[in-house]
Structures are given as structure tokens and as C-alpha cells.
Amino acid sequence: MSFTLAKLSELTATTAVGDADCEIDRVESLQQATGGAITFFANPKLKQDLKRTRASAVILKEEHLESCPSNALLTDNPYLVFARVAGLLNPPPAHAPGIHPTAVVSKSATVGEGCSIGPGAVIDDDCVIGNNTCIGPNCCLHAACVIGEHCRLVSHVTLCERTALGQRVIIHPGVVVGSDGFGLASEGDKWFKIPQLGRVRIGDDVEIGANTTIDCGALEDTVLEEGVKLDNQIQVAHNVRIGAHTVIAGCTGISGSTTIGRFCKIGGAAAIGGHLRIADHVTLGGMTRVGKSIEKAGTYVSGTPMQPYRDWLRSSALYKKLGQLAERVRKLEEQKGPGES
Numbered sequence: 001m002s003f004t005l006a007k008l009s010e011l012t013a014t015t016a017v018g019d020a021d022c023e024i025d026r027v028e029s030l031q032q033a034t035g036g037a038i039t040f041f042a043n044p045k046l047k048q049d050l051k052r053t054r055a056s057a058v059i060l061k062e063e064h065l066e067s068c069p070s071n072a073l074l075t076d077n078p079y080l081v082f083a084r085v086a087g088l089l090n091p092p093p094a095h096a097p098g099i100h101p102t103a104v105v106s107k108s109a110t111v112g113e114g115c116s117i118g119p120g121a122v123i124d125d126d127c128v129i130g131n132n133t134c135i136g137p138n139c140c141l142h143a144a145c146v147i148g149e150h151c152r153l154v155s156h157v158t159l160c161e162r163t164a165l166g167q168r169v170i171i172h173p174g175v176v177v178g179s180d181g182f183g184l185a186s187e188g189d190k191w192f193k194i195p196q197l198g199r200v201r202i203g204d205d206v207e208i209g210a211n212t213t214i215d216c217g218a219l220e221d222t223v224l225e226e227g228v229k230l231d232n233q234i235q236v237a238h239n240v241r242i243g244a245h246t247v248i249a250g251c252t253g254i255s256g257s258t259t260i261g262r263f264c265k266i267g268g269a270a271a272i273g274g275h276l277r278i279a280d281h282v283t284l285g286g287m288t289r290v291g292k293s294i295e296k297a298g299t300y301v302s303g304t305p306m307q308p309y310r311d312w313l314r315s316s317a318l319y320k321k322l323g324q325l326a327e328r329v330r331k332l333e334e335q336k337g338p339g340e341s
Contacts, residue, residue, distance in 0.1 A: 008088070145163045181222075
């Protein structure tokens with residue numbers, strides 16, 4: 001698929017500079033781009049690469065136009081426009097409507113118009129699938145799942161009983177939605193399973209990365225509001241609620257009954273405790289450990305930055321002595337006379 005620079009400008013509400021009839025058929029990096037490709041410039045540290053690029057067009061801010069040797073699309077947000085252009089040039093693969101002969105679809109299931117059900121897929125009793133949704137190879141929908149229109153389950157996705165998806169949801173391979181939460185009661189040395197009676201509800205325009213797991217609620221539902229974006233290998237425990245348009249990077253773990261606000265950004269491998277509340281517009285750095293609620297918007301980090309091994313050994317040894325040092329300081333302060341500092 002290709003577009004003229006003028007057409008891309010129209011579709012992305014940007015200003016074209018140079019040959020408006022230039023044909024663009026792909027996106028490439030600033031350093032590797034050649035004729036026919038479009039790229040973007042957003043990092044001033046790469047200014048020399050911009051000057052040397054052989055791309056047919058570059059998406060950039062007007063202030064950098066004088067350094068651009070090619071045609072350009074001018075915008076205040078080059079990265080966002082690049083994402084949109086990349087989507088235009090690389091639309092999602094089209095799937096022919098129909099049910100593959102090896103798929104198993106219950107007679108009580110409802111499959112909308114234009115749906116594609118791939119090989120090996122299993123659609124259980126009373127499931128409802130909206131129009132133009134694609135269920136990929138070897139996906140499994142347990143009983144009474146409801147999926148909106150224009151959704152895509154890529155492959156090997158499992159939706160457990162009564163899971164509900166909104167419109168335009170994308171779920172990548174290996175995801176499990178609605179498995180039992182980790183609910184146990186103890187008696188002496190033994191553990192007894194607590195039935196998990198809730199479900200999972202997922203809003204419109206949510207995307208869930210590969211091998212992520214989302215547990216059903218114990219009593220109330222686990223909820224992902226509209227526009228949430230989850231990376232790969234994330235664990236969302238039972239009764240968690242994630243607010244609209246929050247993004248979470250890979251390997252994060254969220255313990256049960258925690259509520260995360262809207263428009264949050266959570267870095268990779270964050271560890272979030274249970275029964276907490278995180279306010280709207282909170283940013284957590286990678287590997288941040290959250291052990292209490294966050295009431296105010298802002299950026300929060302924890303953990304020890306990387307350092308040379310010998311430096312870490314010295315720091316670790318001092319850390320172990322902090323209690324002793326604090327006690328010595330307290331005793332010295334007690335020995336001070338009046339007016340001493």
C-alpha cells in the first residue's frame with residue numbers, strides 16, 4: 001500500500017513540505033531509510049542522522065526543517081504522527097469471514113456477521129461474538145463469553161466463563177482472561193480454595209500483550225476500563241480495577257483488590273501490593289515496589305540503580321549497618337549539652 005505525501009498530510013492533519021506527489025510505501029528508521037520510505041525525527045541527539053537520511057520524507061517539528069534534506073510532514077508530535085502513518089501503510093491483515101472446518105462452535109453460540117473463526121478454535125455454549133470480530137487459531141471461549149464488534153484474538157487466547165469484551169479489543173497470543181484468582185483460606189497447615197465467583201469485564205479499545213493473565217473477581221468483577229494498554233507477561237489479580245487509558249509495561253504484577261487510576265503510566269516489573277488505591281495520573285518507574293496507596297498524582301520510583309559490583313558490595317555492607325549507625329547518632333545527640341548543635 002502506498003500514499004502520496006499530500007494524502008498522508010491530509011489523513012494526519014499535518015503540513016507537507018516539498019514534493020506533494022512523492023509516493024510513500026513504507027516506514028523505516030532514520031538511519032536505514034531509502035527512497036520511498038518515510039521516517040521521523042524527535043530526538044535532537046540524532047540531528048546528524050537527520051542530515052544524512054535518504055528517506056523520501058521525514059516527520060518532524062518545523063524548528064528542525066532546515067536540517068532535513070528531503071520532503072517533510074510538519075507536526076508538533078512527530079512520534080504520534082509516525083504511529084498513524086505506520087498504521088496507514090501497514091493495516092491489520094484482512095481475514096476472510098467464515099468458520100474454519102476444524103473449529104468447534106456450540107449451537108447455542110451467536111456469531112455476528114463478517115466474523116472469522118480460525119482453525120482449532122472452540123466457542124462454548126451461549127457465547128456471543130459481535131460483527132466483524134476475528135477469533136484466531138486455537139482460541140478457546142468458555143461458556144457465556146461476550147465479545148464486541150471488531151475485536152481480534154490473535155491465537156491461543158483463552159477467555160474463561162462469562163468474560164466480557166467491549167469493541168475493538170486486541171488480545172495477543174497466550175493470554176488467559178478470567179482464570180481463578182489466588183483465593184485461599186487456611187486451617188492449620190492446610191489451604192482451602194475460595195470459589196472465585198466474579199468475572200472479567202474489559203472496555204473498548206483495550207489491548208493486551210502476549211502471555212498476560214487476568215484473574216476473575218472473587219465476588220465483584222475484575223475490570224479494565226476503556227483504552228487500557230497492557231504489555232506482555234503482566235499479572236492482574238482478582239478484583240483489580242485499572243482506570244481508563246492507563247498503560248502498563250511488561251512483567252508488572254498487580255495484587256488483588258487494588259484500584260489503579262486513569263491515565264497512569266506503570267514501568268516494567270513494577271510490584272503493586274493488594275487492597276491499595278493509586279490516584280489518576282500517576283507514573284511509576286520500572287521495578288517500583290508499591291506497598292501503600294498513592295493519593296496524589298506524580299512520579300514515583302524505588303529500587304537501586306545499577307552500579308559496579310564492588311560499589312554495590314560496599315553499599316550493601318553499609319546498608320546492613322544503618323540501624324547501628326542510627327542508634328549511635330541517637331546516643332550522641334542525647335549526650336549533647338544544652339544549646340549544643
